[in-house]
Amino acid sequence: MALKLDDLDLGTVLLSPMAGVTDAVYRRLCRRMGADAVYTEFVSSDGIIRNNERTLEMLEFAEEERPIGIQIFGGDPQVVSEAARESWSLGPDLIDINFGCPARKVTKKMAGCAILQDLGLYREVIAAVVGAVDGPVTVKIRAGWDESRLVYLDAARIAAEEGARAVALHPRTRAQGYSGRADWDRITRLVSESPIPVIGNGDLFEPTDVKEMLERTGCAAVMVARGAIGNPWIFGRTQAYLKTGVVPPEPSPRERLELALEHARHSIEQKGEPRGLREMRRHVSNYTRGLWCSSRLRQAIYTIESMKPLRELVEEYLEALEGHERGSGAAFRPTVLLGEAVGARKRSEGTARRGGGRSARTGRGAGKTPGTPLRTGGGIRHAGYPS
Numbered sequence: 001m002a003l004k005l006d007d008l009d010l011g012t013v014l015l016s017p018m019a020g021v022t023d024a025v026y027r028r029l030c031r032r033m034g035a036d037a038v039y040t041e042f043v044s045s046d047g048i049i050r051n052n053e054r055t056l057e058m059l060e061f062a063e064e065e066r067p068i069g070i071q072i073f074g075g076d077p078q079v080v081s082e083a084a085r086e087s088w089s090l091g092p093d094l095i096d097i098n099f100g101c102p103a104r105k106v107t108k109k110m111a112g113c114a115i116l117q118d119l120g121l122y123r124e125v126i127a128a129v130v131g132a133v134d135g136p137v138t139v140k141i142r143a144g145w146d147e148s149r150l151v152y153l154d155a156a157r158i159a160a161e162e163g164a165r166a167v168a169l170h171p172r173t174r175a176q177g178y179s180g181r182a183d184w185d186r187i188t189r190l191v192s193e194s195p196i197p198v199i200g201n202g203d204l205f206e207p208t209d210v211k212e213m214l215e216r217t218g219c220a221a222v223m224v225a226r227g228a229i230g231n232p233w234i235f236g237r238t239q240a241y242l243k244t245g246v247v248p249p250e251p252s253p254r255e256r257l258e259l260a261l262e263h264a265r266h267s268i269e270q271k272g273e274p275r276g277l278r279e280m281r282r283h284v285s286n287y288t289r290g291l292w293c294s295s296r297l298r299q300a301i302y303t304i305e306s307m308k309p310l311r312e313l314v315e316e317y318l319e320a321l322e323g324h325e326r327g328s329g330a331a332f333r334p335t336v337l338l339g340e341a342v343g344a345r346k347r348s349e350g351t352a353r354r355g356g357g358r359s360a361r362t363g364r365g366a367g368k369t370p371g372t373p374l375r376t377g378g379g380i381r382h383a384g385y386p387s
């Protein structure tokens with residue numbers, strides 16, 4: 001199974017668009033590791049036509065990322081069409097329109113998933129983009145706004161009528177957020193009724209999930225989102241499984257951390273220090289997920305702002321891990337956090353002597369200690385886009 005739009009072969013296992021995650025660095029990594037095609041993060045049409053610098057940066061891509069789709073969003077057909085024209089002039093392989101974003105800051109402007117409540121507007125936006133672009137246009141939708149307004153079947157039909165070439169379905173509603181399980185039966189139903197090819201999406205975390213979705217629903221291709229954060233291996237492992245029926249082993253801790261370092265290095269090259277490193281941290285919890293003492297490691301990574309100490313921390317961790325595997329019994333105590341703990345103790349002694357500082361009983365003032373890690377890894381898997 002593979003998704004072909006005329007001469008454009010998008011393959012079977014695609015990297016789903018993810019705000020704050022699928023930047024150029026990560027897309028390149030995922031293509032190298034087996035993703036058949038990639039998408040940019042969703043890009044604001046308003047930002048594009050206003051030439052907002054950060055927005056335009058999100059449209060940049062390299063040749064080795066192809067096939068690549070630029071995904072745009074917006075609720076004003078005129079603006080979205082101008083943004084599509086400008087995006088298309090940069091030479092991507094397709095333009096995708098986002099009708100799935102559930103985040104309030106997007107839906108309150110009648111964009112993203114909110115447009116599924118007004119199928120007239122939805123039609124206009126697609127028609128405007130198809131009219132502006134001399135190449136394939138696709139759409140990405142949720143099942144609907146809520147269970148009483150499931151519109152995915154109509155939405156696919158309308159998209160086809162207006163000239164869109166494929167539809168990607170995340171079969172949850174806006175009201176569901178990310179709760180429960182994605183109902184793949186909706187994908188099956190869409191495949192049987194949609195006039196255009198369907199890309200299945202939702203809850204693909206293992207190579208076996210991908211095969212099951214392809215077989216159960218008959219979709220032309222799949223898009224992997226959360227399962228690929230900090231885990232680009234999912235693409236190569238899935239491709240191998242689809243070919244041979246054998247699931248390759250998970251990467252070793254060393255492989256994971258070496259790739260995390262490479263990711264950080266490319267991020268810094270692209271965006272400078274410390275921004276590159278800060279942005280890359282969104283992936284960290286998944287690069288280290290399930291590893292021994294990983295919460296300490298993540299906590300330490302969140303205090304680091306440049307490449308050299310990051311490399312040292314990773315080496316320190318891998319040494320400690322080897323000791324642990326030999327049965328040393330010692331826990332991992334990152335030097336960078338020990339330094340902070342001493343610093344924090346001295347500071348709190350200082351403030352206590354002055355009669356100020358944090359109340360031990362109420363904890364008020366906690367989190368304001370300079371150098372306290374801003375956040376640990378918990379919860380960052382969903383940063384940025386979903387509400």
Ligand SMILES: Cc1cc2nc3c(=O)[nH]c(=O)nc-3n(C[C@H](O)[C@H](O)[C@H](O)COP(=O)(O)O)c2cc1C
Pocket residue numbers: 016017018019020021040041042071098100101140170201202203204223224225226227381382383384385386
């Ligand atoms: C951090 C994050 C950012 C996302 N950003 C986008 C986006 O920019 N555009 C989009 O169409 N979907 C976005 N999504 C939704 C995913 O592409 C995907 O549809 C959804 O997560 C379900 O797939 P999954 O179960 O494989 O995660 C985002 C999801 C996550 C977790």
